[in-house]
Amino acid sequence: MFRIVVLCTLFVIVHSQVTSVSQCVVNPADLPIHQYVHGCLTPPCLLPQGQDIVVDVVFRAPHTIRRMRTLAKALITIFGSTTEINYPLGNNEVTCNFLTNTYCPVLAGEVVQYTLKMFIETWFPADFPVTVEFRVVDDKEDAIWCIRVPISVIASTAARENKINSTAIAED
Incomplete structure (x- = not known):
């Protein structure tokens, strides 16, 4: 009984925040059961x-999976032409x-909770729209799931403070 209560509580918590995403175009695959980009409900x-982008994902294993890799691809559109960058x-x-709720190997049909992290480098251009596709593949490179999320990188707090300070100094 306690196990059912815990699972129901976990289900409610996990499903309380969902980020709207779309299916991948570059590497099409199924969407996971649930996905939440921390701090973002609507792209x-x-x-x-x-800082790290943190994405909580819940998915069902389509088959027994011994190893998995997460891949990210940035899609940048400039003057109508899209460039893909791994x-x-x-x-x-x-x-x-x-x-977060199991370990590998994952059994077929098992519901898996996963926390994905990707560091946003400081050299990445700020205020520039980009679409990112996150894809998890098994050891045979078969896609398990994939999500497509529009993002916009914003300047870090330190960079914004330096810009403000530079502007104030220039005005003096």
Whole structure:
């Protein structure tokens, strides 16, 4: 009985905040059961430079999965032409290390909770709209799920303060 109460509570908490996303175009795959980009319900998500974007994802394993990798691709459109840029996730690419309710191997049909993190580099241009596709693949490179999220990187607090200070000094 206690287990059912815990699972129901977890279900309500997880489903209380959902970020609107769309299916991937570059690498089409199923959408997960649930996704929430921290601090963003309706894209474009405003993400500060020098911080992690954190995405909580719930998905059902389509088959037994021994290893998973998370891949990110930024899609930048300039003058009507879209450029795809693979965005390295470093250690965050190892999906199995960030499962929150289970561990690998994941069994077929198992509902998995995962926390994805991607660092927004300070060199990434601020106030520039970008679409990011996050995709999780198994050890055979078959897509397990994929989400497409419009974002806009905003200047970090330190960068904004430097800009304000530079402007004040220039005006003196």
